[in-house]
Amino acid sequence: MTVTFGPDHIVFAGYEFPWASVHPHGVLPASAVRDASTQVGPPEIRTVSGETLFLSWDDSAGLAGFCRRHGISVAGRLDVWGNLFEPFLDTSFSAAHIAATDARLHAVGLSQSSIDSIRARLTPLMRAYNFDSMLWDWTHLGLYDLLRALNGTLVHPSLPATLGDPFEVYRWAMEIADYGRAKAS
Template sequence: MEVRFAEDHIRFLGYDFPGASVYPSGMVAPAGIRDADWKAIRPEVRTVLGETLFIPRERKPDLEAFCHRHGIASVSRPDTWGDLLEPFLDTQIGAAEERATIDRLRKAGFTLREIAGIRRRLAPLMLAYNFDAMVWEWVHLGLFDLLTAAGAPVVAAGLRATVGDPAAFYEWAMAIAERHR
């Protein structure tokens, strides 16, 4: 993924996520950006349509300058996907941590049944991504990781296909990302 900053837009080149408004390449103007988080582990902009677009880490300073120049708010929000994908980390989650995670998800409007359904749907994909592909992430799996897993050649094509139509999957993932507390 490559990103170029111009005076009046951000251009995405080789954006890897089918379904994205900038896939495989495209741009977003300041008027299309709701807010940004250049301090995040994976810097991101959120569009006025509720889409999260990721920026390479090394472009953090450029994103910050672009946002300051155009008056785009800096907003750090909870990562709903980080909580949903927690069971797929390469670590043991204690009972107290799991209760806290479930509480955060319930505050974001998720039912226990919905949480279990999402996790069940994604279990084969995320287990293959984190363990079979030897990513071994033990701290955080979030939206970027989910989208990467859905398209990663290191995950068997048959498992990637279980998510269904890539554009529909992307839209579903973005809608869930918007549900935060």
Template structure:
């Protein structure tokens, strides 16, 4: 179950070459070669690293490629982990009122209403519950995980869901009070939101995510 992750990746001076499994719907969605000119921005420190294309699509790379990606001629930009907050209730851990308030605050800052949050969670509930039953994940889910949970869908259905999931993730760039560094000159900086200590303490700890 590879989902949005290529079998092999080559990062070169002209762009990124991706080798996908046979019949993978990602061939048509992400493509086999992405020139740097098609990449709007990236986050090599995301988990997993992300390329955000000018057409609104997000391409994921394995953590092993983070260092090479960081040297690419593309601006770095962080965004709020929208899917992390949306998928928090499905983790194999307690989801209490305090956690719910923190996730709601993060999502509200990106323009999500309570009704929309509930609607999105209902749409992914079955697949994410199944994933947790299989993995016992407790550390954190994210954008790539909801795609992994959808990877057995037929190609056309996967690509339709993929476009929707990418659009949801992109709303993390609109957060009020959050700004990611836009420049490639110098170390990355960001203005942390008040709930960031909570996120840092629990993020990336799970057994399933640890392998990426």
């Protein structure tokens, strides 16, 4: 995946997620960018429509400059998927930490029932992605990891199909990611 920063747009080439608006090649006008994150990884663009698009680490400085030139906010927000996926990390958390994570998710509008339902739906996929694959990530899993798993990275190709229509799952994942919009991470 590569991007080129034009005077008033970003050109995506070889975008790896087939459900994205810019797959495999696309142009995103500056006016379609709501905000971005350049300090967490990988760098992200959030579109006006609520889609999160990823860039490579090498594009962080270019993204920051593009945002400055166009008055686009480089904002922190709660990493909803990072919080949802804590149970799938190769580590353990105290009861207080788990309660604090759930409180952050409640603060952005997710009920405990929703949290539990989302985690249950994705347990087979994320366990396969992090544990069965022997990735053993113990620091962070987020939306990017979910999309990689849905794309068949590190999981058996039949596993993502159990979640339903991949375009619908992608849309659902973007909606959940956007719960963090108004919150700083």
